[in-house]
Amino acid sequence: MKNEDPVVVEQDFNRSVADVWNALVKINQMRKWYFENIPDFKAELGFCTQFMVESGGRNFLHLWEVTEVVPQQKVVYNWKYEGFSGDSFVSFEVSGDERSAHLIVIFRVVEDFSEDIPEFSRENCIGGWTYFIKDRLKGYLHDNSG
DSSP: OOSSSOEEEEEEESSOHHHHHHHHHOHHHHHHHSOTTOOOOOOSTTOEEEEEEEETTEEEEEEEEEEEEETTTEEEEEEEETTSOOEEEEEEEEEEOSSOEEEEEEEEEEEOOOTTOGGGSHHHHHHHHHIIIIIIIHHHHHHTOO
C-alpha cells in the first residue's frame, strides 16, 4: 500500500459512545472482535504492544504504539511490521451520545508498504478494515448489548 489517499471506514452503532470506546480500547473486548492474540493494550500515550499474525504462509509481527488519545473520542496508533518496509497510523474517532455512536476509522500510510506482498495491497487493507468494523465490531456490539 502506498502513501496515497487514506482508507476510511465509517459505521453507526445503536450503542453509547462509551460502549463503542470500550470495545476499541479494553483488551478483553478487543480480543473478541479484533485480534484475539493481542497481549495487552492501553489507551495511553506511548503505550507499545506487539503480536504475531500468520497470513499467506508468512508471519507478520505487528508493532503498535499509541500516539494520541482523547478519552471517549479518539485513539491513534502507529502500525508497522517488524522486518517489512512500510509505516502507518490508524485513527479511531467516536462521536455521538448515550444512545448512538458514529465511528470513523482512518488508516493512513506514511511510508509505502512493499507492493509484492498481497497482504499489503490497498484492496486487502480496505477489505480488512471493512471486515473488522462493519462485520466483527458491529456484530460484537450487537451480540453484547445486554
